[in-house]
Amino acid sequence: MRRASGAAELQSRAVTLPFGVGAFGWDGVAATAYKQSHGAGRGMGWRGVSRHPLAAPPGAAFELRYFEIAPGGYSSLERHRHVHVVVAVRGRGRALVGRAVVELAPLDVVQTPPFAPHRWVNDGEEPFGFLCTVDARRDRPQPLSDAEWEALAADPRTAPFVH
Amino acid sequence: MRRASGAAELQSRAVTLPFGVGAFGWDGVAATAYKQSHGAGRGMGWRGVSRHPLAAPPGAAFELRYFEIAPGGYSSLERHRHVHVVVAVRGRGRALVGRAVVELAPLDVVQTPPFAPHRWVNDGEEPFGFLCTVDARRDRPQPLSDAEWEALAADPRTAPFVH
Numbered sequence: 502m503r504r505a506s507g508a509a510e511l512q513s514r515a516v517t518l519p520f521g522v523g524a525f526g527w528d529g530v531a532a533t534a535y536k537q538s539h540g541a542g543r544g545m546g547w548r549g550v551s552r553h554p555l556a557a558p559p560g561a562a563f564e565l566r567y568f569e570i571a572p573g574g575y576s577s578l579e580r581h582r583h584v585h586v587v588v589a590v591r592g593r594g595r596a597l598v599g600r601a602v603v604e605l606a607p608l609d610v611v612q613t614p615p616f617a618p619h620r621w622v623n624d625g626e627e628p629f630g631f632l633c634t635v636d637a638r639r640d641r642p643q644p645l646s647d648a649e650w651e652a653l654a655a656d657p658r659t660a661p662f663v664h
Numbered sequence: 665m666r667r668a669s670g671a672a673e674l675q676s677r678a679v680t681l682p683f684g685v686g687a688f689g690w691d692g693v694a695a696t697a698y699k700q701s702h703g704a705g706r707g708m709g710w711r712g713v714s715r716h717p718l719a720a721p722p723g724a725a726f727e728l729r730y731f732e733i734a735p736g737g738y739s740s741l742e743r744h745r746h747v748h749v750v751v752a753v754r755g756r757g758r759a760l761v762g763r764a765v766v767e768l769a770p771l772d773v774v775q776t777p778p779f780a781p782h783r784w785v786n787d788g789e790e791p792f793g794f795l796c797t798v799d800a801r802r803d804r805p806q807p808l809s810d811a812e813w814e815a816l817a818a819d820p821r822t823a824p825f826v827h
Contacts, residue, residue, distance in 0.1 A: 515761030516775035563727035598678030612679035
């Protein structure tokens with residue numbers, strides 16, 4: 502039995518995204534290309550990355566996305582003021598964050614601090630997927646400086662991420 | 665070989681939280697009580713909930729927490745202006761969100777809209793855990809209005825969440 506008085510005050514919408522049955526994805530969420538326009542800057546190349554927008558609630562200061570990188574794929578090598586908070590949820594991968602190389606397995610959490618160069622890489626044989634939260638209002642990614650690029654290219658640990 | 669010139673420009677910190685080996689948790693993250701002071705308001709009771717702060721990056725507009733609810737446990741029944749974006753990651757659970765009852769399995773995503781009454785419940789036999797992102801600046805939870813409470817208590821689907 503509906504009671505109009507109380508019901509009128511209740512927010513009735515639970516915004517739900519059921520996780521897919523049989524496929525790794527969310528009902529009603531279309532995966533898009535990683536970047537519509539990634540520019541021609543140094544390091545801006547990427548391969549095999551899909552972007553799944555999961556939540557951008559009106560009035561909230563953040564957005565949640567899921568990114569998936571196919572085997573052999575990688576995101577662009579970039580820097581920006583806004584931070585990423587990443588939680589790995591599928592497969593395994595690696596990341597360059599600043600001067601560090603980070604291994605990622607499910608539920609590992611990684612933050613990219615302001616202006617830290619970063620690139621996500623899947624050199625395994627299964628898809629690598631992670632949740633990524635960012636500020637809704639954020640600056641655009643930019644290429645690395647000459648000094649950053651040269652320092653990372655000169656270090657044998659980080660050189661494989663610099664291309 | 666370190667190159668001081670480039671290195672000085674590089675942000676060197678990757679803030680990492682490796683997910684635990686053997687235990688469900690993160691190295692260096694201490695679980696705390698769900699709420700230090702939950703007040704005496706109607707519905708503010710809770711049971712078996714732990715809170716794991718995962719990320720509150722300086723300068724970012726959001727925070728990421730992990731909550732885990734033991735079998736038989738439940739969070740407080742509350743409302744507030746700020747939204748939650750929840751991603752289930754461990755076990756199964758249920759939620760009251762507004763007037764809806766939502767079933768949650770791993771990687772299901774649920775948003776609680778502004779002022780929607782909500783409560784997370786674990787009536788299963790395994791721990792139920794979820795990631796929850798919120799605005800860093802947010803209002804305090806408040807009890808339901810009389811009309812909300814009565815409407816939810818009068819509906820047999822939602823009545824089990826109202827106590």
